Amino acid sequence: MDEFITLNHGSGGKHSQKLIKDVFLGRFGIEEPATDSALLATGDSGRASLAFTTDSYVVDPLFFPGGNIGKLAICGTINDLAVAGADPEYIAASFIIEEGFPLADLERIVDSMADEALKAGVRIVTGDTKVVGKGKCDKIFITTTGTGFLRPRREQISKGGNVREGDRLIVNGPLGNHAVAVLGARNNLSFVSGVTSDCGSLNGLIKNILESCNEIHFMRDLTRGGLAAVLNELKGMIRKGIMINEEAVPVDEPVKGLCEVLGFDPFSLANEGKILVVAGEEEYLKVLDIMLSHPAGAGSSVIGEITRENPDFVLLNTVAGGRRIIEMPAGLQLPRIC
Amino acid sequence: MRLPANGNRMKYIDEYRDKDLILKMAGLIKKSASRNYTFMEVCGGHTAAIHRFGIPSLLPENIRLISGPGCPVCVTATDYIDKAIVLAETKDAIIATFGDLMRVPGSESSLEKKKAEGADIRVLFSGLDALEIAEVNPDRRVIFLGIGFETTAPGTAVALMQARGKRLRNFFLLSAHKVMPPAMRAVIKDGMKIDGFICPGHVATITGSSAFDFIPREYKKACVVTGFEPLDIMQAILMLIHQVNSELPTLEIQYKRAVTPDGNRIAQDNLLRVFVHNDTEWRGFGIIPLSGLKPGPGFGEFDAEKVFNPSVRESRSNPVCICGEVLRGVKTPSECPLFATACTPLSPEGACMVSNEGACNTFYKYRPDG
Numbered sequence: 131m132d133e134f135i136t137l138n139h140g141s142g143g144k145h146s147q148k149l150i151k152d153v154f155l156g157r158f159g160i161e162e163p164a165t166d167s168a169l170l171a172t173g174d175s176g177r178a179s180l181a182f183t184t185d186s187y188v189v190d191p192l193f194f195p196g197g198n199i200g201k202l203a204i205c206g207t208i209n210d211l212a213v214a215g216a217d218p219e220y221i222a223a224s225f226i227i228e229e230g231f232p233l234a235d236l237e238r239i240v241d242s243m244a245d246e247a248l249k250a251g252v253r254i255v256t257g258d259t260k261v262v263g264k265g266k267c268d269k270i271f272i273t274t275t276g277t278g279f280l281r282p283r284r285e286q287i288s289k290g291g292n293v294r295e296g297d298r299l300i301v302n303g304p305l306g307n308h309a310v311a312v313l314g315a316r317n318n319l320s321f322v323s324g325v326t327s328d329c330g331s332l333n334g335l336i337k338n339i340l341e342s343c344n345e346i347h348f349m350r351d352l353t354r355g356g357l358a359a360v361l362n363e364l365k366g367m368i369r370k371g372i373m374i375n376e377e378a379v380p381v382d383e384p385v386k387g388l389c390e391v392l393g394f395d396p397f398s399l400a401n402e403g404k405i406l407v408v409a410g411e412e413e414y415l416k417v418l419d420i421m422l423s424h425p426a427g428a429g430s431s432v433i434g435e436i437t438r439e440n441p442d443f444v445l446l447n448t449v450a451g452g453r454r455i456i457e458m459p460a461g462l463q464l465p466r467i468c
Numbered sequence: 469m470r471l472p473a474n475g476n477r478m479k480y481i482d483e484y485r486d487k488d489l490i491l492k493m494a495g496l497i498k499k500s501a502s503r504n505y506t507f508m509e510v511c512g513g514h515t516a517a518i519h520r521f522g523i524p525s526l527l528p529e530n531i532r533l534i535s536g537p538g539c540p541v542c543v544t545a546t547d548y549i550d551k552a553i554v555l556a557e558t559k560d561a562i563i564a565t566f567g568d569l570m571r572v573p574g575s576e577s578s579l580e581k582k583k584a585e586g587a588d589i590r591v592l593f594s595g596l597d598a599l600e601i602a603e604v605n606p607d608r609r610v611i612f613l614g615i616g617f618e619t620t621a622p623g624t625a626v627a628l629m630q631a632r633g634k635r636l637r638n639f640f641l642l643s644a645h646k647v648m649p650p651a652m653r654a655v656i657k658d659g660m661k662i663d664g665f666i667c668p669g670h671v672a673t674i675t676g677s678s679a680f681d682f683i684p685r686e687y688k689k690a691c692v693v694t695g696f697e698p699l700d701i702m703q704a705i706l707m708l709i710h711q712v713n714s715e716l717p718t719l720e721i722q723y724k725r726a727v728t729p730d731g732n733r734i735a736q737d738n739l740l741r742v743f744v745h746n747d748t749e750w751r752g753f754g755i756i757p758l759s760g761l762k763p764g765p766g767f768g769e770f771d772a773e774k775v776f777n778p779s780v781r782e783s784r785s786n787p788v789c790i791c792g793e794v795l796r797g798v799k800t801p802s803e804c805p806l807f808a809t810a811c812t813p814l815s816p817e818g819a820c821m822v823s824n825e826g827a828c829n830t831f832y833k834y835r836p837d838g
Binding site for chain 1: 481485487490491494516519520521522523524525526571580581583584585593698699812813814824832833834835
């Protein structure tokens with residue numbers, strides 16, 4: 131026995147994918163592609179009508195500019211359901227708390243969970259609490275599980291089954307702010323002060339899109355592994371080419387600066403309030419308008435296109451006018467950011 | 469003085485990524501390139517920038533860029549990783565390291581695997597962070613894995629000077645610090661046909677460009693000290709072509725906004741005060757005389773090599789791996805039978821696949837159009 135779990139297995143990139151594939155999927159009898167939400171049939175219809183998801187949160191530090199572990203735990207689960215084409219309805223929340231954790235901090239965390247749920251129109255309906263001895267967990271870990279009804283005819287959104295050549299790729303704003311805000315809070319990096327996490331629920335934005343547009347062919351939230359991981363997962367599902375224009379991908383100046391200094395790639399940094407939407411050629415401008423008119427989409431930008439050429443490659447037209455691939459991030463950029 | 473309004477402020481990045489200027493430069497390069505040229509970018513930062521911005525796709529086919537021995541993680545010998553692993557197993561040890569070293573394969577294991585098995589190995593951004601760990605853990609022995617060229621070595625020098633000032637007894641350095649010029653001499657002596665060097669801009673901010681004067685003088689090779697933005701690199705390539713065409717190889721500074729002939733005297737003094745040069749092993753080259761930096765007189769008590777004398781067996785690495793040839797510029801990563809099959813960033817066989825500045829890692833991440 132010489133194999134162990136390393137922090138890389140939690141990175142959301144290649145290591146995580148391999149772990150899920152090798153250890154979990156087969157044993158649990160889950161079919162690929164494995165998506166963040168399971169789509170389940172209810173009653174006799176045989177048609178998927180319920181979305182079901184779960185996620186654990188271990189962010190360090192617990193409080194960071196723009197949010198805290200509680201807000202994150204609600205937004206993250208809401209977003210996993212919403213990008214699957216569902217309307218999030220109910221959430222269960224479980225807490226593992228370390229002995230000696232300040233009650234006031236717990237109350238702050240739970241208050242923001244209640245606030246966020248109220249704002250997003252979901253109900254937290256059940257939960258569980260465990261306390262472990264000092265040193266047996268790091269302060270507090272939260273797991274949230276959520277469910278909601280799938281919108282009719284949206285079963286393919288999480289699998290990209292309807293993606294076609296000519297479709298456009300849209301993101302709803304600048305990338306990398308969550309990872310940088312958490313890193314800055316953790317290490318007291320003065321030069322990233324002012325960067326706020328984008329942590330937020332996107333079900334409102336997504337509802338607006340889905341209520342008025344039919345040609346939404348894929349959606350995914352850009353969490354661990356960032357845009358680079360999602361583009362490569364999408365490539366694996368559709369077997370077509372993806373072409374991205376670097377100039378069109380929004381990244382805020384302080385985030386860009388930190389990436390230059392520390393050698394991070396903003397395309398691989400985690401977000402907690404960002405999605406990629408793939409929309410049909412005929413409809414993408416309408417989708418963009420709808421996104422731009424919602425507060426969570428004010429920074430939306432069309433970043434690229436699905437192509438017939440170069441199938442199985444995610445290609446980037448660089449700011450310098452050159453061309454290269456975008457590879458699935460391998461290994462860890464930053465641990466414990468969600 | 470009034471600063472210009474926010475939108476017009478010089479940002480020192482975007483100006484050097486101006487697509488129109490870069491494409492104009494590409495046109496000039498194409499026009500001037502009248503024969504075949506091979507240029508080596510010595511620094512791993514240049515390798516990464518060249519591929520990240522897709523620069524090869526902007527160059528005509530008669531210009532070949534090859535990577536050199538300027539990625540610190542890549543040139544670090546397997547023996548060093550083995551020693552770090554031995555030290556990680558010693559009682560009360562905390563290993564403090566830059567993240568890049570974590571996944572470099574040693575003979576039997578890696579620091580990443582040791583950490584998963586329970587060793588206290590902490591990733592940090594500077595030697596001064598390691599010093600802080602030593603101060604707050606007086607009953608532990610903190611061993612900092614100092615790695616890098618003239619760019620990072622001055623930071624380690626400051627950490628050692630502070631450790632001495634604070635009379636810390638639990639802070640140690642396992643030094644893999646190296647200096648660049650002897651390695652460039654080794655590349656030339658290796659006999660590889662190179663027309664000119666894209667000289668390392670960051671190293672030159674410390675050493676001054678004069679550290680590379682010997683290359684055109686003794687070996688008649690073109691040299692341009694170069695910045696790290698795409699426009700910098702394109703301009704340097706054009707300057708190299710002009711030098712080769714005119715048959716007047718010389719040392720030019722393209723990266724004038726950061727580099728002077730004399731460099732950073734304070735950093736140079738700190739290096740001299742703390743370190744002495746020693747013969748040290750480079751992956752791919754073997755021992756290069758006087759190319760290493762180890763703690764000198766007055767700093768021996770911080771030298772982990774001396775204090776702990778970590779004993780390791782003869783190091784082993786995958787015999788098929790061609791990291792050594794890649795570092796000497798003899799082969800490119802895609803010529804390796806392991807590349808992107810048995811050797812990936814997920815499970816690297818050689819050091820060049822690990823670091824963000826490694827040629828194999830860069831080729832893997834950014835390889836154009838397949």
